[in-house]
Amino acid sequence: MNLHRLLEERERAKRPVRVVLIGAGKFGSMYLSQARRTAGIHVLAVVDLDPPRAHASLARTGWKAERYGARTLDDAAKNGTTCVTDDAAAAIAHPATEVVIDATGSPAAGIAHVLACCANRKHIVMVNVEADALAGPLLARRAREAGIVYSLAYGDQPALICELVDWARTAGFRVVAAGKGTKYLPAYHASTPHTVWGHYGFSEERVAAGDFNAQMFNSFLDGTKSGIEMAAVANATGLTPAPGGLIFPPCGVDDLPRVLRPSAEGGSLHHAGQVEVISSLERDGRPVFRDLRWGVYVTFAAEHDYVRHCFSEYGIVTDETGEYAAMYKPSHLIGLELGISVASAALRGEATGAATGWRxxxxxxxxxxxxxxxxxxxxxxxxxxxxxxxxxxxxxxxxxxxxxxxxxxxxxxxxxxxxxxxxxxxxxxxxxxxxxxxxxxxxxxx
The missing domain is CATH 3.90.1210.10 (Antifreeze-like/N-acetylneuraminic acid synthase C-terminal domain)
Structure with missing residues (x-):
């Protein structure tokens, strides 16, 4: 990858990639912590409906006050500083803006921001996977027609899964399954914001001492977030869901090739080419050995004796037949990795995952x-x-x-x-x- 070299060239040319971040919550804050020390990046504006929250996020992530004291977008563009504002439309439309990040989590807001980016020809990075699951195939097509990049957010699991799928296919492998890990039991589908903390094992004291959003945490637990993220992956990769939806088989990293293969061959999949989420818990609640709760995976097929021999020769973990193998990433850094998408969109004109159809x-x-x-x-x-x-x-x-x-x-x-x-x-x-x-x-x- 040459993204850092390309960013350094923009830095030397005094022509940094100018970024507008919309949403100064957790994901946005994580990006801000890295953007302030990334060559070739200038955060032109941080947009939030609550500007004091944006100021607090900047301060918390190591920004010096003078760096985000611009009174207007024009001042920020001229002086290389950052403007905090609640006017997303103006920030998107500003002539200096090159890449917009939507980190709002609101489907309606995300759709509005993508359409504004299309109208103003600004690249858009969608941390907002909720909007992507709702209308990503249409939004991605609109962006292509406008000549801009519409991209999933690197660091979030869908983009990392897309990267693994692309790696496998580019290396000549047939992808059998791809997805992520999570904590899952069937009873979680009925979980509510009143019951969520018990499922997580959080005490009342811990919840009271922290900044926890019960409904947000519950969306991860009750299966909703897994569904949203796998819809995004399906729409970007061409992999498809099982007819009954996600089955969440318990599986550790050593068992990926055995579990994530078709049921006709002893696995859990309805079909080859499936998106699936694996659970870090056995159905009786016991923890899975070497779980992948925070990571992503892809399973793929050898399809030839020579390749099966190579798998064995180089210590690749396979199923008992030697036909199916897996690669995985054990964790993801969320907003700390988001700069990959920003640089890819601005410098290469490429998305780190985007819908190609509605699946x-x-x-x-x-x-x-x-x-x-x-x-x-x-x-x-x-x-x-x-x-x-x-x-x-x-x-x-x-x-x-x-x-x-x-x-x-x-x-x-x-x-x-x-x-x-x-x-x-x-x-x-x-x-x-x-x-x-x-x-x-x-x-x-x-």
Whole structure:
């Protein structure tokens, strides 16, 4: 990789890559901690609906106050400093802006920011995988038509999985499965913000002493975040979900080639070419040996005696037949690695993963029996979790995407464990995010 060399060239030319970060939460803060000491990068603006939070994030991550004291975007561009603002539209449209990072986590905001980047021809890095799962295939196509890069965020697991898939295919291997690890038990699908801390083993004292968002943590636990991230991977790589969604087989790194192979050959997969998440817990709650809770993996096939011999010769861990092997990354550094996507977009015009079609979707699925008139509370809440489906199956049931299952009212009662459809809820057909999603559903994206 030559990204650092290219950044140094921009630094020497006094023409740094100018970046706008939207969202100064945890992911954004992690990026800020690295951006301040990366050659060839100038954070032109940090945008947040709560500017004092952005100031606090900059201070917490080692920025000196004089570096983020620009009063206007023009001042920041002229002086090489950073402007803190709550005006995302102005920051995106500013002539100096080159790359925009959406780290908001809001699907509606993410869609609006991508469309603004298309209109203003600015590259966009989507930490906001929630927006990507909702409408990524359409947004990526719009970006290509506008001549800009639309990219998943390196450091987040979907982009790292895409990298492993690309590595395997470029090396000539047929990819059998790809995905990530997580902590999973079937009972977690019913978890709510009231029960989440018990599942994590957090005491009341620990929660009270920290800055913990129960609904956000619950979205990781109840399966929603796994579904969202695997939809993004499916749409970017061409791998597809199993018909019943994610199965979360317990698996450690030494067993990847054995477990992540087709069921017809003794594994857990419905088919070769599947996205799947593995659990760090056995079904009885015991920890998996050498789990991959924080990492990502790819399994691939030898397809020839010579390659199987090479696997054996070089100590590659395989299944008992020698046919299936795996590579994995044991952890991910989240926002600390995000600069890879920024540099790739600006200097190479390349995404670190982006949707090429609509293959996976995440449909709101009831956690309990719900009554007519109840209000859905979205990702990680009390009412629904996000289940991964194929896009075709989602269209067949008119599935309500989890990204739009927030603050919408049920028109009828729905039993527990059932998908919610567009027909079950009252929604605002004039909202931008709804219109974009409906356009994708009516288009040729599958």
């Amino acid at each position: 996976g979707d995440v449909v709101a699925t009831t956690k309990r029996a719900l009554k007519a008139g109840e209000m859905l509370d979205g990702e990680g809440g009390f009412t629904v979790w996000g289940k991964l489906m194929s896009a075709k199956d989602s269209l067949a049931v008119r599935g309500l995407p989890i990204g739009l299952a927030h603050k919408v009212k049920l028109k009828r009662a729905i039993g527990a464990g059932a998908p919610v459809s567009w027909d079950d809820v009252e929604f605002d057909a004039t909202a931008q995010a709804v219109k974009i999603r409906k356009e994708m559903e009516a288009g040729d994206y599958c």
